[in-house]
Amino acid sequence: MISESFTEAFVEAGGFRIRYVEVGRGHPIIYLDESGGLQLSRGYEMLAQTFRVIALELPENRRSASIEDLARHLNAAVTALGIERYSVMGTSFASTVALWMALLRPESVEAIVLSAPAAPPRDESFEKRAAELPQPALVLLGTDDKVTPPECVRLYRELLQSCHIVFVYGAGHAIDADRPEAFASLVGDFLTRKEQFVVRETSALIHP
Amino acid sequence: MMKASLFCSAKYAAPVPDDVWPLPGTYYSPDVAVRSMQTTFDQFRLADEYGFDWVTCAEHHFSPMSLTPNPMVMAGALCQVVRRAKIAVLGPTIPILNPVRVAEEFAMIDVMSNGRLVAGMMRGTGNEYVTYNINPSESRERFAEAVALIRRCWTELEPFGWEGKYYQNRTVSIWPRPVQYPHPPMFMSTSSPEAAEFAARNGIGAGFAFTTVPLAKKSVTHYRECARAAGWEPTPDNVIYRAAFHVAETDEQAFADMATLPPRVSLTNKNKALSEAVTKSGYFGSDYAGQTTRNATRELAERIELGQIVVGSPETALKQVRRIHDELGAGIIDLVVGVQLGDRTMRSIELFGSKVLPRMHEF
Numbered sequence: 001m002i003s004e005s006f007t008e009a010f011v012e013a014g015g016f017r018i019r020y021v022e023v024g025r026g027h028p029i030i031y032l033d034e035s036g037g038l039q040l041s042r043g044y045e046m047l048a049q050t051f052r053v054i055a056l057e058l059p060e061n062r063r064s065a066s067i068e069d070l071a072r073h074l075n076a077a078v079t080a081l082g083i084e085r086y087s088v089m090g091t092s093f094a095s096t097v098a099l100w101m102a103l104l105r106p107e108s109v110e111a112i113v114l115s116a117p118a119a120p121p122r123d124e125s126f127e128k129r130a131a132e133l134p135q136p137a138l139v140l141l142g143t144d145d146k147v148t149p150p151e152c153v154r155l156y157r158e159l160l161q162s163c164h165i166v167f168v169y170g171a172g173h174a175i176d177a178d179r180p181e182a183f184a185s186l187v188g189d190f191l192t193r194k195e196q197f198v199v200r201e202t203s204a205l206i207h208p
Numbered sequence: 209m210m211k212a213s214l215f216c217s218a219k220y221a222a223p224v225p226d227d228v229w230p231l232p233g234t235y236y237s238p239d240v241a242v243r244s245m246q247t248t249f250d251q252f253r254l255a256d257e258y259g260f261d262w263v264t265c266a267e268h269h270f271s272p273m274s275l276t277p278n279p280m281v282m283a284g285a286l287c288q289v290v291r292r293a294k295i296a297v298l299g300p301t302i303p304i305l306n307p308v309r310v311a312e313e314f315a316m317i318d319v320m321s322n323g324r325l326v327a328g329m330m331r332g333t334g335n336e337y338v339t340y341n342i343n344p345s346e347s348r349e350r351f352a353e354a355v356a357l358i359r360r361c362w363t364e365l366e367p368f369g370w371e372g373k374y375y376q377n378r379t380v381s382i383w384p385r386p387v388q389y390p391h392p393p394m395f396m397s398t399s400s401p402e403a404a405e406f407a408a409r410n411g412i413g414a415g416f417a418f419t420t421v422p423l424a425k426k427s428v429t430h431y432r433e434c435a436r437a438a439g440w441e442p443t444p445d446n447v448i449y450r451a452a453f454h455v456a457e458t459d460e461q462a463f464a465d466m467a468t469l470p471p472r473v474s475l476t477n478k479n480k481a482l483s484e485a486v487t488k489s490g491y492f493g494s495d496y497a498g499q500t501t502r503n504a505t506r507e508l509a510e511r512i513e514l515g516q517i518v519v520g521s522p523e524t525a526l527k528q529v530r531r532i533h534d535e536l537g538a539g540i541i542d543l544v545v546g547v548q549l550g551d552r553t554m555r556s557i558e559l560f561g562s563k564v565l566p567r568m569h570e571f
Contacts, residue, residue, distance in 0.1 A: 140371075143360075157366045164379070166369035166371050166378075167371070169353055169357070169372035169375075170372075179371070182373075183371075186369075186371045198369075198378040198379045
């Protein structure tokens with residue numbers, strides 16, 4: 001279910017016409033889905049209560065194009081939307097594209113969220129840039145995920161300066177669909193407070 | 209080779225009302241408590257000297273039946289008292305505790321004992337849910353999640369967060385970590401069908417406590433079938449059966465000693481309102497009849513017949529243990545000190561250790 005504020009449109013960038021959907025208001029989260037589609041699950045809808053979620057459609061040749069080129073086009077699309085500061089988020093294969101977007105635009109990207117990511121590419125230039133990236137990354141993995149092994153997410157801890165792995169209990173590969181409340185609250189807290197999200201802010205007071 | 213564990217619950221060693229839970233502190237004497245602890249250590253030390261393979265401690269609250277509300281503290285002390293036997297914590301009541309803390313404490317015990325920890329994962333009896341004000345209807349779900357989190361704490365080398373249904377941690381990276389790899393052997397109570405299925409699916413050993421041999425036989429068969437379906441075959445070392453015990457020179461003496469023992473009433477059944485509320489919460493799962501009758505109050509002769517207690521001369525005790533081994537395929541018998549009778553209890557441990565245990569090891 002997509003809420004009423006959902007809009008679908010196209011953006012022109014670098015000779016490409018990229019379809020996107022947008023929902024919510026606030027700090028922009030550029031979201032790339034592994035399947036390339038624009039279906040937003042309940043988890044993203046909940047996130048859109050606090051953030052501006054923009055799902056960009058990955059072009060059909062996404063598997064043949066270089067990830068770097070793909071990321072460059074998508075960054076151009078974000079600029080064309082008039083957005084200067086944003087966070088990137090990707091699932092599965094699209095995680096590596098989202099990360100590349102951050103590597104190409106470290107001055108614009110505030111934080112990175114990778115949900116059940118594919119293993120990072122073995123690419124020297126990618127690894128070198130990733131090691132220098134100061135932005136914090138949140139890497140999520142469902143404890144019931146049959147696609148992404150935990151070894152995959154550990155690689156991001158080696159790769160990135162600031163990388164927080166969080167296991168989402170009872171979720172499979174589609175964490176946002178399987179545990180929407182947990183997903184939205186965790187990602188929302190991380191994007192709001194970055195590394196400081198390790199310190200609990202919500203009250204445990206029972207009665208005043 | 210069948211193994212034996214000595215389970216001394218650190219019972220309060222003075223007469224107090226036996227039909228109340230919780231028991232008021234007005235009945236409490238620190239001198240008796242100190243003496244009870246010393247007796248407990250003496251019994252564990254003796255069991256270790258007489259070749260018991262394991263020693264067992266467990267968690268119970270608000271009751272003179274056991275003075276170890278935190279069995280991790282007892283296990284920590286046992287690392288120094290017991291030099292050879294494995295230290296089985298059977299167990300902490302997982303759903304009412306902080307799982308990360310449980311993982312840390314278990315890891316400490318495994319390090320302090322140089323890899324002698326056996327890690328029980330229990331749901332506990334219904335009354336335990338009152339202790340820290342946890343809803344018993346959430347017990348199974350909390351248990352399943354906590355076990356997954358504990359295992360993750362032991363095996364995950366990178367710091368991690370946990371976004372659970374009942375537990376939430378943003379950064380976990382425990383020190384120390386267990387000696388045993390990938391983690392200490394895990395056991396849980398598998399008397400209910402749900403528990404047997406969970407244990408089988410998660411590669412966890414089966415434990416049967418305060419049940420009967422016929423009921424345990426049904427449950428262990430179910431456990432084995434579920435394990436097979438999950439792709440593994442439990443060995444006798446994966447199955448623990450707990451029974452009370454008392455051994456004397458002769459059957460007559462042993463029975464005379466046991467005559468002083470009042471019938472066992474489960475902690476939950478000591479409090480009617482509590483018992484009813486726990487039942488209403490769905491705590492007992494699908495097999496309500498089985499899970500409540502196994503805990504029923506019974507007389508001694510019936511308890512022996514049902515394999516709830518091992519009583520007699522070493523020869524008689526051996527036969528009773530043999531039956532448990534043969535009927536259940538259990539590789540470990542967890543022997544609860546049946547009655548606290550000072551020197552005669554110490555003698556019971558010596559007799560079992562010297563006359564029964566060596567022959568059990570040949571099974």
